Amino acid sequence: MASENLLEIKALQTHFHTEAGKVSAVDGVSLAVGAGEIVGIVGESGCGKSVTAQSILRLLDEKSQASYSGEIHFEGVDLLKLSQRQMRGVRGNDISMIFQDPLSSLNPLLTIGEQITETIRSHRKFSRKNAWQEAVRLLRLTGIPAPERRVHEYPHQLSGGMRQRVMIAIALACEPKLLIADEPTTALDVTIQAQIMDLIAKLNRELGMSVLLITHDLGVVAEVCHRVAVMYAGQIVETADVATLFREPQHPYTVGLLQSIPSLDRDRAKPLQAVEGFVPALHQLPKGCRFAPRCPHADARCHAVMPLLEAKGSLGSQARCWHSEALSQKEAVGHA
Amino acid sequence: MVIYILRRLLALVPVVLIMSIVVFLIIYLIPGDPARVMLGDGADESTIQELRQQMGLNYPLLEQYGRWIGNAVQGDLGRSFFLQQPVSTAIREHLAPTLSLALFAQFIAVLIAIPLGVRAAVNRGGLADKTLNAYSLLGISVPGFLLSLFFVLVFAVRLKWFPVSGFAPLHEGIGSFLKFMFLPALSIGIVMSSLTARIVKASMLEVLHEGFVKTALSKGLRQNTIIYKHVLRNALIPILTVVGGSFGTLVAGAAVIETIFNIPGLGQMLVHAVERRDYAVIQGMVLFIAIVYVAVNLAVDLLYAVVDPRIRLQ
Numbered sequence: 001m002a003s004e005n006l007l008e009i010k011a012l013q014t015h016f017h018t019e020a021g022k023v024s025a026v027d028g029v030s031l032a033v034g035a036g037e038i039v040g041i042v043g044e045s046g047c048g049k050s051v052t053a054q055s056i057l058r059l060l061d062e063k064s065q066a067s068y069s070g071e072i073h074f075e076g077v078d079l080l081k082l083s084q085r086q087m088r089g090v091r092g093n094d095i096s097m098i099f100q101d102p103l104s105s106l107n108p109l110l111t112i113g114e115q116i117t118e119t120i121r122s123h124r125k126f127s128r129k130n131a132w133q134e135a136v137r138l139l140r141l142t143g144i145p146a147p148e149r150r151v152h153e154y155p156h157q158l159s160g161g162m163r164q165r166v167m168i169a170i171a172l173a174c175e176p177k178l179l180i181a182d183e184p185t186t187a188l189d190v191t192i193q194a195q196i197m198d199l200i201a202k203l204n205r206e207l208g209m210s211v212l213l214i215t216h217d218l219g220v221v222a223e224v225c226h227r228v229a230v231m232y233a234g235q236i237v238e239t240a241d242v243a244t245l246f247r248e249p250q251h252p253y254t255v256g257l258l259q260s261i262p263s264l265d266r267d268r269a270k271p272l273q274a275v276e277g278f279v280p281a282l283h284q285l286p287k288g289c290r291f292a293p294r295c296p297h298a299d300a301r302c303h304a305v306m307p308l309l310e311a312k313g314s315l316g317s318q319a320r321c322w323h324s325e326a327l328s329q330k331e332a333v334g335h336a
Numbered sequence: 337m338v339i340y341i342l343r344r345l346l347a348l349v350p351v352v353l354i355m356s357i358v359v360f361l362i363i364y365l366i367p368g369d370p371a372r373v374m375l376g377d378g379a380d381e382s383t384i385q386e387l388r389q390q391m392g393l394n395y396p397l398l399e400q401y402g403r404w405i406g407n408a409v410q411g412d413l414g415r416s417f418f419l420q421q422p423v424s425t426a427i428r429e430h431l432a433p434t435l436s437l438a439l440f441a442q443f444i445a446v447l448i449a450i451p452l453g454v455r456a457a458v459n460r461g462g463l464a465d466k467t468l469n470a471y472s473l474l475g476i477s478v479p480g481f482l483l484s485l486f487f488v489l490v491f492a493v494r495l496k497w498f499p500v501s502g503f504a505p506l507h508e509g510i511g512s513f514l515k516f517m518f519l520p521a522l523s524i525g526i527v528m529s530s531l532t533a534r535i536v537k538a539s540m541l542e543v544l545h546e547g548f549v550k551t552a553l554s555k556g557l558r559q560n561t562i563i564y565k566h567v568l569r570n571a572l573i574p575i576l577t578v579v580g581g582s583f584g585t586l587v588a589g590a591a592v593i594e595t596i597f598n599i600p601g602l603g604q605m606l607v608h609a610v611e612r613r614d615y616a617v618i619q620g621m622v623l624f625i626a627i628v629y630v631a632v633n634l635a636v637d638l639l640y641a642v643v644d645p646r647i648r649l650q
Contacts, residue, residue, distance in 0.1 A: 054550075057553075057554055059550055059553055059554055063459075064460070064461070088556045088557075088558070089556065090556070091553065091554050091555060091556035092554060092555035092556035092557075093556055096554065096555075097551075097554040099547060099550065099551065101547060104546060104547035104548065105547040105548055105550070105551045106548055106551065107548040107551075107552070107566050107570070108548075108570070108644070108645070108646060109569050109570060109643065109644060109645060110565075110566075118555070118557065118561070118565075119555045119556070119557075122555070122556055122557055122558070122561075123556060154645045154646070154649070156645070156646050156649075157649070167551075170551075170555065173555075
């Protein structure tokens with residue numbers, strides 16, 4: 001299959017086998033990441049964004065816990081059709097991943113160097129010595145001071161920001177084409193968050209590495225992403241390039257998310273807008289539009305029939321809403 | 337690290353001291369006059385008085401303890417009335433069979449428990465898990481002596497692969513040593529491994545949910561590398577605790593197994609001493625066993641530090 005996209009997810013479904021039966025945490029997600037592109041996935045906790053990310057590397061336990069359907073093409077190869085052994089050759093090599101909490105993501109009993117070199121040595125023919133030199137180079141690349149010393153230290157001796165840099169160094173070990181960053185800054189201080197995001201953006205520019213960024217923070221999306229997909233209850237409800245999403249949101253959920261961002265020049269007397277209600281549980285999803293129960297514009301059709309993800313507006317957005325045209329006009333009138 | 341070791345060593349002093357007091361008071365906890373009990377009904381008064389003098393029973397209590405602990409610190413645990421030799425010599429002679437049995441049994445236990453517990457945790461509900469459940473139920477409910485009698489019947493009496501009982505020291509050749517040691521070690525090893533395997537499984541399950549296991553998977557490591565290098569190593573601390581504890585118990589003497597297989601170890605020696613009310617031996621041995629326990633615990637504490645840099649680098 002010839003394709004310009006590095007990663008192309010088509011109609012991905014990820015099912016979990018629970019006591020309440022089979023539930024789909026990811027339900028028909030289609031998404032593409034081009035070479036050198038940073039794509040964001042945003043949504044509330046439990047919307048399926050992390051499961052989507054983990055499904056790409058097939059990190060969920062397929063023996064007892066989860067199953068996948070759909071297609072995940074990476075450089076034209078469907079990852080869902082690979083054997084476990086072939087999949088191992090992709091993980092950490094072509095596609096790497098970093099996680100939310102760098103402390104629990106690093107093995108407390110092994111030195112930083114050991115954790116970097118084991119990735120290198122499991123994919124490349126490096127001598128021990130060369131791999132350690134490479135580990136020092138990678139630590140320097142991620143901006144860790146005194147990497148020759150740090151490489152012999154353990155995770156508990158580093159600060160949170162340093163640990164996430166180490167995770168990034170591990171992820172970069174085999175020069176992957178795609179980095180999946182699953183809420184990489186959520187567990188960090190605000191000042192450190194910015195540093196880590198800058199680092200990821202810099203590595204994207206300098207190494208040409210594509211990034212799939214999972215986050216609940218639209219501020220982060222605005223800063224570094226090129227394109228963005230908004231997820232709700234296991235589905236993508238809107239996708240657009242970043243500028244368009246912020247200028248002309250098509251889906252009421254996106255509008256709600258944008259309104260809930262606090263800004264410095266807002267009227268402090270008014271309470272911050274929130275999207276009322278909760279994400280529905282996976283085993284009792286609404287029949288129609290999944291956002292309908294929380295949506296201020298929902299009507300009978302919304303509750304009965306699920307809308308498809310379709311092109312909306314003039315700027316190439318796609319949204320899953322019956323009312324987006326009417327809404328965007330109303331919105332425009334409201335602003336005028 | 338040095339401070340960690342020193343702190344651990346220092347913490348042992350009061351433990352040993354309190355143990356020594358309890359051990360010393362054993363004589364007074366057992367009813368009857370020790371000298372009279374030891375000499376039996378037919379003894380005349382002057383012989384009893386002579387033995388009382390010899391045992392130091394006529395001194396005030398505090399002085400008796402002072403003499404005893406003073407000598408014990410120098411390695412002199414008194415003389416055995418029945419064995420006609422110093423207690424420390426007797427312990428030394430009986431230590432080798434017990435220690436080799438303990439090491440061998442522990443080796444077998446770990447050899448069974450680790451792979452079984454690991455596989456059961458990794459593949460929950462699978463064959464290994466079901467085997468573990470049945471095996472540990474069997475190991476916990478069937479007493480060691482029954483198991484050993486069964487092994488003797490099958491492997492020694494019927495199949496004649498191993499001798500029925502006895503002991504050959506290691507310096508007389510490894511072959512005969514192993515031949516005598518195998519059945520008793522296997523009986524103890526199986527019972528011990530059933531508990532250890534459960535701990536291995538529980539501890540592994542806990543670590544399997546940790547974030548770094550997902551990281552290891554996302555790095556493209558082999559399953560065995562993930563399981564043994566990342567998960568098992570992190571699961572090791574509770575396992576070490578259980579293994580250390582059961583090893584201490586074994587050195588204290590697997591009296592029943594030693595009796596069945598007629599192994600001249602500490603357990604057998606202690607049972608005989610109790611039967612004969614050989615007070616010096618009982619006191620000396622209990623103190624020795626207490627020290628062994630404490631030493632094993634210290635060794636386990638030090639192993640924690642070897643495994644976990646967070647303890648080592650405090």
